[in-house]
Amino acid sequence: MSHQTDIFSMSCGQMRAQGLRLQSIYPQLLEMVLRLQKAIEEHFLQVRSRHKQQDLVLEEQRLRLEQRRSEAIQEQEALVARLMSQLANVLQSGSWNDPGLQLLLPSMDTRGNAGSGQGAQSARKPDQLLPLLREWQTASVIPVLSNRGEDISDLYHMSFQDHIANQGDKYHEDMNISGIINLSTSENKLCTDLMAERLSWSDMNYIEDDLLQYPDGRGQPFLREEVARFLTYYCKAPAPLDPENVVVLNGCCSVFSALAMVLCDVGEAFLIPTPFYGGLGFSSRLYAKVELVFVYLDGEITGGNTQPFQLTVDKLEQGLHEARLKRKNVRGLVLINPQNPLGDIYSRDSMKEYLEFAKRHNLHVIIDEIYMLSVFDKSTTFHSVLSMESLPDPNRTHVIWGTSKDFGISGFCFGTLYTHSREVATAVSAFGHLHSISGSTQYKLCRLLQDRDWIDKVYLPTNCSRLQEAHKYITDKLKAMEIPFLNRGSGLCVWINLRKYLDPCTFEEELVLHQRFLDNKVMLSGGKSYMCKEPGWFCLVFADKPRRLKLAMRRFHEALQEQKEELITALLEDAQKE
Amino acid sequence: MSHQTDIFSMSCGQMRAQGLRLQSIYPQLLEMVLRLQKAIEEHFLQVRSRHKQQDLVLEEQRLRLEQRRSEAIQEQEALVARLMSQLANVLQSGSWNDPGLQLLLPSMDTRGNAGSGQGAQSARKPDQLLPLLREWQTASVIPVLSNRGEDISDLYHMSFQDHIANQGDKYHEDMNISGIINLSTSENKLCTDLMAERLSWSDMNYIEDDLLQYPDGRGQPFLREEVARFLTYYCKAPAPLDPENVVVLNGCCSVFSALAMVLCDVGEAFLIPTPFYGGLGFSSRLYAKVELVFVYLDGEITGGNTQPFQLTVDKLEQGLHEARLKRKNVRGLVLINPQNPLGDIYSRDSMKEYLEFAKRHNLHVIIDEIYMLSVFDKSTTFHSVLSMESLPDPNRTHVIWGTSKDFGISGFCFGTLYTHSREVATAVSAFGHLHSISGSTQYKLCRLLQDRDWIDKVYLPTNCSRLQEAHKYITDKLKAMEIPFLNRGSGLCVWINLRKYLDPCTFEEELVLHQRFLDNKVMLSGGKSYMCKEPGWFCLVFADKPRRLKLAMRRFHEALQEQKEELITALLEDAQKE
Known part of the structure; x- marks a missing residue:
């Protein structure tokens, strides 16, 4: 009070106004900082308790990974703690002993308690201000990678561990007959014989100056035009698609x-509905840090299914x-049609319902139609979203397609977006600078997509019949082995149920079986990597040459x-024990 | 400043001391709050990314428990966000318009933006203070693009506006002789004649199954091996470089x-020293949100220069x-050698000093040697960092190279990293999944790099003499026009000084001149896009065919x-007015 009186008694107008403003801010500020500190402490405690909870259920492989992540979090905690200390020190050194301020302090109960005593205590003693935060305040060494770099490294190993671990032992007909046969990658x-032949035609090897220079970030105009024509035709679009709405990047x-x-x-x-192609998880996380919900x-037929x-x-x-x-901000729905790994094809009506659901909730829909020409059961028909006369929300409907699956040339690294939203097309074009395809490959792709005669008369019919044969070969084998599977007519894999080989039926046992396959030199992905809800499912890619497929099935x-x-054996041992 | 003068002019002792103390605390406080906010945001992101990681591996039983915990954490996040907002609001309303404070603000770039101008902008606007925290506390209308999407779209237009605006009016010898000639893109x-001929050789068009399948994310082993051999030879490495330390992506x-x-x-x-190739700014911001400091x-020779x-x-x-x-966390130093746009080549001793400087401060060094074979003045010698017998800090020294400049095939979209740190090589490999090059292009690149005979006897000597000729043609023209320039013997451009054409000599006038070039159908980049300190400098790319170059120089x-x-005219008008 005395202090305030002093101020009021002063005649220096401008200074007084300024001083008062700063003064009146000060207690508020302090109160906020104290409350903030409390919030942060509690937040940290919460996170810590999460760690402990997890430690109980950690699998051995994940342990190291988690530890590194914990360290990263702790480093951040240390940083927050240091900042909080500095902030508190400034506030203390500045006016801590100011009697005017001290009078105000008891009302600033940092703990949200009704009583003021403890609040005043802790506010008065700087050393006790940050009891918990100080724990986190440790001197940290500087590792080679950033925290983010460590995370990325972990994500990479987690996502591709099979391939990283076994890349030196790939099956090869001549060079490594005892190598691992991959029935895991779609x-x-x-x-490849047809494609290699087509690619050897003289039209493919045209070279001109423009192809040697930096390509247009959205994809070369000639390729975007061809993609628009191609999709118009094969997706049965009601009107010609616009090349300006096409963006070409290096892969879907x-x-x-x-x-x-x-x-x-x-x-x-x-x-996103599960199970689904796991690569989407990696792709949404690496850069975008977008969560897939x-x-x-259900694998079981229940209720209205x-x-x-x-x-x-x-x-x-x-x-x-x-x-x-859970307060997640969901911005879109992702659908794969034909579905990978299930092989389901959504009916036109179902698709329309999904799109209307999205519109109701202001959601984008991304439809991955990368298997659209890999429908080998002629009794089912695929309807592209681009064939619809009217889309519920065209500006939020985005279609992805590429040649990796339908033309078996994943090595071309070609993916394209078609969207009615020019805004989205333009924004995605920004990524062309870092995701472009070489000019000569764009040229080859253009020639390929252009050659309807070859596609319709040679490639697609042959591909279809070979897919049918391979699918029949595999499903006959599965039937003989009494292994349940989804009998669908599209895509490159069969979704099989190996539950009867798991005891207990858990994801841990699924992993054990997965390892047993690897030990037997054949690689299959378990349902877990497709985010399947139930353990025991596996994805078996069948679109491989007969000889290799035969050997793989033996293994x-x-x-x-x-x-x-x-x-x-385990059952017998258990029985003997009893 | 006026504000501080007011205070000093006052005689009210106690009040003045108090006011000054509060005032001097204030900027520190504000900066701390901003840094704290950033730390909290990062912490939240970390926790969020944990959640995501876990979602992939969650067992069904744990799901409900985890959900509840997530909700609790999110509530706390919301609380922290509210508190931070209040705190920031108080600070803003209190003294936001204080000119003394504003002087400090540009250093507090919360977005990690390059350049202080924009940083100052975002610091000044209260609405932009809490880009991430805002997510946790507001329900907002939903535009088609996310906030990030809008930013990306802006960044894209800002970075490539010349090219976007003029892509429909490119010069072409036959089809568009009045189109814009690009002397801007390096x-x-x-x-191209030599290259087109070499690429047409039969060895280039080999197709095998492996090239049609998904490539190894780090680059195909055959290409990485060739890159290691190539760099060992052309960089004069004291010992063979290891293909395991090579990562190949689609561009530098x-x-x-x-x-x-x-x-x-x-x-x-x-x-990073300026001026420098502006594409690095785009590349560091688009995904990584890393600031270039x-x-x-100085363009003038002053002091010890x-x-x-x-x-x-x-x-x-x-x-x-x-x-x-300014509390920026600097993690590395970026050097371009030979330098783009200056054409300088760092001596071995200078480079060693830079590397030792970095080591003293625990900094990574990224050295972009993309022009290493484009040294056309035989009196100067380029020394690759990879030629050093011992590096001060090998695990933090990373070299980038590609074929875009030295072989004139930017359309191949090939860039490679060589690093002694296996940890960094592995982490960068994670990006192979989204930045891979098509198999057939990798094959062509391998054949090209392998053909030392052609490179040493045909390509490099011809390229060198053509660079010399083009450089001489341009510099003779510049001399005749009395335009000062840096006379260097490497790279693809000349750094010229057009200050005398600017009145006043400002970046605004530089932009006007840039537009005048465009109006005259020739495109040059102003120094501003190279982050040059002084207005008036332009980069003139001379590595173009004589006929086109001649026409360009006329324009x-x-x-x-x-x-x-x-x-x-303006001068005369001014004189008349007086």
């Missing part, structure tokens, strides 16, 4: 990553509702025999 | 972006010191004549 190797994952970058902010989310579908893993609008609604309860069979024998 | 078009900008991702966290910084070099734009360790020390004063000359006449 690739179509059935028509790059397109998906770019969409995640421009449609979401950090930490926002896309809704899962709509878990007429087939396993059936997607319904109700499930989408429920998934969105739950995500919003597959042997691995399951081993697994079965081990299960029986 | 491309070597002198040897992709490599630089990936390095920024793994060496820095969001908002951290690299030190400029070490401004023996040549214009001379880089010294003192300047690096000073740049780092100033950056640290260049005409534009300058126009400019000169206009300046004279």
Whole structure:
């Protein structure tokens, strides 16, 4: 009070106004800082308790990974702690002993308590201000990678560990016959002969100056024009698609990553039904830090479902509702059609319902149609979203396609976006600078897409019949082995159920079986890497040459025999113990 | 300033002391709050990314528990966000318009933006203070693009506006003779005949199954092996370089972006001398959000400098010191050698000093040697960092190279990293998934790099003499026009001084002249886009075919004549007025 009186008694107008403003801010500021500090402490405690919880259930492989992440978090905590200390020190050194301020302090209860005593105590003693934060305040060494770099390294190893670990032991018909056969990566190797032949035609090797210079970031105009014509024709678009709405990048994952970058902010989310192609998870996280929120579908036929893993609008609604309860900011829905790994094809009506659901909730829809020409069961028909007469929300409907699956040339690294939103097309174009395809490859792609005669008369019919044959070969084998599977007519893989080989039926045991396959020199992905809800499912890529497929299936069979024998031995041992 | 003078002029002792104390605390406080805010944001991101990581591996039983915990954490985040907002609001409302404070603000760039101008902008606008925290507390209308998407779109237009605006009016010898000739993009078009011929050889068009399948993310082993051999030979490495330390991505900008991702966290910084190739700014910001902190070099020969734009360790020390004063977390130094746009070649001793400077401060060094084979003045010698017998800090020394400039095939989109740090090589490999080159292009590149006979006997000698000729043609013209320029013997451009055509000599007038060039159908980049400190400098790319170059120089000359006449007219008008 005395202090305040002093001020009021002064006649220096301007100075007084200024002084008063600063003074009146000061206690508020202090109170805020104290409350903030409390909030941060509690937040840290919460995070810590999460760590502990997790430690109980950590798998051994994840332990190191988690430790590094913990260290990164701790470094940040240390930083926050240092900053808080500095802030507090400034406030203390500046006016801590000011009697005018001290009078105000008891009301600033940092703990939110009704009583003021303790608040005043802790406010008065600087050393006790930050009891918890000080724990985090440690001197840190500077590692080679940044925290983010460490995370990226971890993500990479986690996402591609099979491939990284086994890249030195790939099967090769001549050079490494005992190498691992990959039935895990979704690739179509059935028509490499046709493709190699077509690529050797003289029209492919044209070189002109423009192809040697920096390409247009959105894709060369000649290629975008051809893509627009190609999609108009094969997607049965009601009107010619516009090359200005086409963006070409080096692969569909790059397109998906770019969409995640421009449609979401950090930490926002896309809704996606499971199981789904795991590469999308990597692509949405690496750069965009966009979360995929899962709509878990059931393998069992229950309730209103007429087939396993059936997607319904109700499930989408429920998934969105739950995500919003968790305060996740969902910005879009991701659909793969034909679906990978299930092979399902959404009917036109179903697709329309999904799109209308999205419109109701202001969601973008990204539809990955990368398998659109890989429908080998002629009794089913695929309808591209681009064939619809009218889209519920054209500006939020974005289609991805590429040649990796349908033409079996994943090595070309070509992915394209078609969107009616010029705004989105332009924003995605920004990524062309870092995701462009070489000029000569763009030229080859253009020639390829242009050659309708070859595509319609040679490539597609041959590819279709070879897919049918390979699919029949595999499914006959599975039937003989009494392994349940989804019998679908599209895509490059069969979704199989190996639950009966797991005891107990857990994701840990799924991993054990996965390792047994590898030990038997055949690689399959477990359902877990497709975010499947139930353990025991595996994805088996069948689009491979007959000889390799035959050998792979022998190894597959042997691995399951081993697994079965081990299960029986374990059962007998258990029985003997009892 | 006026505000501080007011205080000093007052005689009210106690009040003055108090006011001054509060005032002097204030800027520190504000800066702390901003840094704290950034730390909290990063912490939240870290925690969020943990969540995501876990979501992938969550077992069903743990899901509900985790959800509840997530909700609690998010509530706390919201609380912290509210508190931070209040705190910031108080600070803003209290003294936001205080000119003394504003002087400090440009250093507090919360977005990690390059350049202080924009940093100051974002610091000044309260709404932009909390870009991330805002997400946690507001429900907003939903535009098509995310905030980030809008930023990316802006960045894209800002970075490539010339090219976007003029892409429909490119010069073409047959089709568009009145189109714009590009002397702005650093491309070597002198040897496209040689290259087209070499690429047409039969060895180039080999196709095998492996090239059609997904490539190894780090680059195909055969290419990495060839790159290691190539760099060992042309960089004169004392021992064979290891293919395991090579990462191949689709372009040097992709490599630089990936390095920024793994060496820095969001908002951290690299030190870089100016002027420098502006594409690095785009590449460090698009994904990595890494700031480039400029070490401004002088065009004038002053003090201890023996040549214009001379880089010294003192300047690096000073740049780092100033950056640290502004609390920027500098993680590395970026050098381009041979330098673009200056054409300078650092001596071995200078380079060693720069590397030792970096080691003293625990900084990474990224050396872009993309012009290493484009040294056309035989009296100067380029020394690659990879030729050094011992590097001061090998694990933090990373070299970038590509074929875009030295082989004039930017259209191949090939960039490579060589680093002694296996940790960095592995982390950068994570980006291979989204930045890979098509298999057939990798094959062609391998064949090309392998053909030492052609490179040494045909390509390099011809390229060198054509560079010399083109350089001589241009510099003779410049001399005739009495335009000062840096006479260097490497690279693809000449750094010229057009200050005398600017009145007043400002960046605004530089832009006017730039537009006048465009109006005269020739495109040149002004020094501003190279972050040059002084207005009036332009970069003139000379590595173009004689006929085109001649026409371009005529247009260049005409534009300058126009400019000169206009300046004279304006002078006369001014004189008449007086």
